[in-house]
Amino acid sequence: MIEVRNLYYAYKGEQYVLKGINFSMGEEIVALVGPNGSGKSTFAKHLNGLLKPTRGDVIIDGEDTRDRTVAELSRKVGYVFQNPEHMFFEESVFKEVAFGPKNLGKSEEEIEELVSWALKSVGLEGYEKRAPYSLSGGEKQRLAIACVLSMKPKYLVLDEPTTGLDAKAEKSVVKTIKELKKNGHGILLITHDMDLVLELAERVVLFYKGEKLYDGSVKEFFEISLEEYSLETPELLKLARKFNVGFVKSLDELMVAVSGDGT
Structure with missing residues (x-):
């Protein structure tokens, strides 16, 4: 807690x-x-x-x-900063993710296991030899999460x-968070x-x-x-209000609500 x-x-x-x-x-x-x-x-x-x-x-x-x-x-508590590139300084994805466990004094075998687990958790298996800066935006974000995960917070x-x-990249990050x-x-x-x-x-x-x-x-x-707090209401909720169907969290929910409402 x-x-x-x-x-x-x-x-x-x-x-x-x-x-x-x-x-x-x-x-x-x-x-x-x-x-x-x-x-x-x-x-x-x-x-x-x-x-x-x-x-x-x-x-x-x-x-x-x-x-x-x-x-x-x-x-x-692992902290993943807004710009993931600020977290990278190693020449390969493996070394980047291994940095934390290495500094915690983990054995080579433990480091291998932690890196493998962290990369699998964010869907980056097979990227071990890639250079961090060669990755796409979504991949960099997921790598940053893996770097933090490898310390098991x-x-x-x-x-x-x-x-x-x-x-596409946002969807992959959302999937990782879920x-x-x-x-x-x-x-x-x-x-x-x-x-x-x-x-x-x-x-x-x-x-x-x-x-x-x-x-x-x-x-x-x-x-x-x-809007009073410089935040924008999602378009989905604006649309739901136009149809007077109440709170929904997805387009599917909206379609069901609209259909059930008979409109």
Whole structure:
């Protein structure tokens, strides 16, 4: 369980950018949304110790982040940054994924097993000898996830995982996220993509000016006036409202609802 209690954070010499945040999550997909500057990434960096609270507490599976190093916390919470290329510096996919376990002191046999498992988990088996920078956008994103997975974290923070991807690449990343959830990982999904929230999230948290304004169901979240927070209502929900059929999460659901409504 991730538990955040009354979290305040201020960068040196500045005002608080996080103000009294309370939050918890387990093995679920939670979408963290809000306009730029609302504190989403600052908050997420507290979960693996990249930042420490100015006030309040961040507890990961019973351990206070103040008492643990980033390396120790990375075994519990893996952070996949918005631009995956910033994570790459090795000459091959295998070496890239092996870097984390190697630094954890794993044996060669353990490293082989972890790399194989991580690449299979994201659908990149057979890519071991490829150069990371030769991969497509979606493949790079999945490789970044594999690099984090190889350290066997229970929780994953995915920061804008589909930004800049074409439809095919986005679909492959979405499939990977669904598989990760099925395999028991808790996932914090930071995104501006409301279609992604609609498809993947089991719960939504809305930040605005460093405060948590909403924490609840996906259905009720989309009843909020999102435009006030620089967020866009998915086209699917706009269409559903035109047909007056209520909340739906897929085009198939919309078609069934419309057909059942007799329109």
